[in-house]
Amino acid sequence: NQLNFSGGPGALPESVLRQLQEAIHAVPEVGLSILGISHRSDWFAAVVAELQSNIRGLLGLPPSYHVLFLQGGATQQFSMVPMALLAGRSRPADYLQTGYWSGKALPEARREGPVRVVWSGQACGFGRLPRDEELDFASDAAYLHYVSNETVEGLQFHRVIGRDEVPRVCDMSSDFLSAPGEFGRFSMIYAHAQKNIGPSGVTVVVLKDGLLDGAPDAMPGFLDYRRQIEAGSIFNTPPVFAIYAVLLVTRWLRDDVGGLAAMGGINAAKARLLYRALDRADGFYRPRAAVPDRSTMNVAFTLASPELEKRFLAEAEDAGFSGLAGHRSVGGIRASIYNGLQLGAVEKLVGFMDDYRRRHR
Numbered sequence: 001n002q003l004n005f006s007g008g009p010g011a012l013p014e015s016v017l018r019q020l021q022e023a024i025h026a027v028p029e030v031g032l033s034i035l036g037i038s039h040r041s042d043w044f045a046a047v048v049a050e051l052q053s054n055i056r057g058l059l060g061l062p063p064s065y066h067v068l069f070l071q072g073g074a075t076q077q078f079s080m081v082p083m084a085l086l087a088g089r090s091r092p093a094d095y096l097q098t099g100y101w102s103g104k105a106l107p108e109a110r111r112e113g114p115v116r117v118v119w120s121g122q123a124c125g126f127g128r129l130p131r132d133e134e135l136d137f138a139s140d141a142a143y144l145h146y147v148s149n150e151t152v153e154g155l156q157f158h159r160v161i162g163r164d165e166v167p168r169v170c171d172m173s174s175d176f177l178s179a180p181g182e183f184g185r186f187s188m189i190y191a192h193a194q195k196n197i198g199p200s201g202v203t204v205v206v207l208k209d210g211l212l213d214g215a216p217d218a219m220p221g222f223l224d225y226r227r228q229i230e231a232g233s234i235f236n237t238p239p240v241f242a243i244y245a246v247l248l249v250t251r252w253l254r255d256d257v258g259g260l261a262a263m264g265g266i267n268a269a270k271a272r273l274l275y276r277a278l279d280r281a282d283g284f285y286r287p288r289a290a291v292p293d294r295s296t297m298n299v300a301f302t303l304a305s306p307e308l309e310k311r312f313l314a315e316a317e318d319a320g321f322s323g324l325a326g327h328r329s330v331g332g333i334r335a336s337i338y339n340g341l342q343l344g345a346v347e348k349l350v351g352f353m354d355d356y357r358r359r360h361r
């Protein structure tokens with residue numbers, strides 16, 4: 001089998017895949033295939049309840065945070081957030097433009113209300129994140145929106161930014177449940193599943209009670225967080241299979257890996273190995289991200305010429321490494337090393353990279 005270094009969907013742990021395989025045949029407690037179990041069944045109600053609790057537990061959040069399982073990907077959150085928190089307000093929302101995905105959130109927010117871009121990395125080609133002294137946040141902003149890990153450029157915030165009096169809303173799609181953090185400092189966190197915690201089809205939204213006070217009355221029901229909360233994420237037919245897969249991953253994280261601190265340690269070790277290979281003195285590999293902002297999830301780099309990159313990707317594919325092409329918007333190479341990818345896979349990739357470097361420098 002190929003090793004999955006793709007930007008997403010990412011690899012899932014073997015033990016989870018085996019349980020999913022069994023569930024496709026028949027969920028033992030129910031005697032039906034998971035693909036045909038009613039979303040109104042007691043079994044599924046228990047799945048949703050346990051998953052909500054597992055996510056709160058892993059993030060260390062109190063029960064006053066709602067946990068929702070929505071559809072439409074992280075992209076739908078780019079719209080749902082300003083529909084609830086910006087539309088009809090006079091105060092602008094603060095947004096950061098730190099890369100491709102935070103940039104995608106901007107036009108969706110502007111459609112709903114005034115937006116202030118606090119900092120943009122466009123001028124520096126999204127090669128780094130802002131330093132604290134470059135960030136002048138408004139104390140009365142409707143909210144602050146940023147992306148904790150820019151999947152395309154491989155830039156990750158290693159600190160929480162913003163003012164505590166302004167609600168923080170964060171797209172954690174590509175580093176959700178990958179390491180410990182100060183999650184209680186956020187009013188809303190959203191993340192699609194298909195990087196670290198499951199297949200595509202479900203997006204986790206964690207939000208603080210009270211955040212929606214003042215949201216417009218007339219919103220489409222499906223796009224209204226309040227209606228989704230009332231319905232316990234079963235407003236309509238939810239993606240039962242994807243939600244069950246995420247449940248299995250949270251059990252794996254807690255029971256097999258040993259929690260987010262342990263997961264963070266493994267992910268940091270994987271990233272260290274790769275960056276060390278990129279930093280070898282001859283400059284054969286050229287890391288994209290500034291050193292302090294390097295992502296532990298997406299390791300993006302280029303080579304001296306498009307020919308060397310093309311050859312690298314072709315040889316890597318033949319050697320069993322899949323998904324290493326950089327995002328279509330920037331090209332180059334990107335090794336994504338989400339939760340489900342083992343340290344051994346990264347060791348093999350580093351072996352390949354060192355060999356390629358020796359043969360082509």
Ligand code: PLP
Nearest residue numbers: 073074075101151171173174192
């Ligand atoms: N936000 C981030 C950080 C992403 O990496 C992506 C996609 O990769 C998205 C948003 C868009 O997600 P979706 O395809 O689930 O809408």
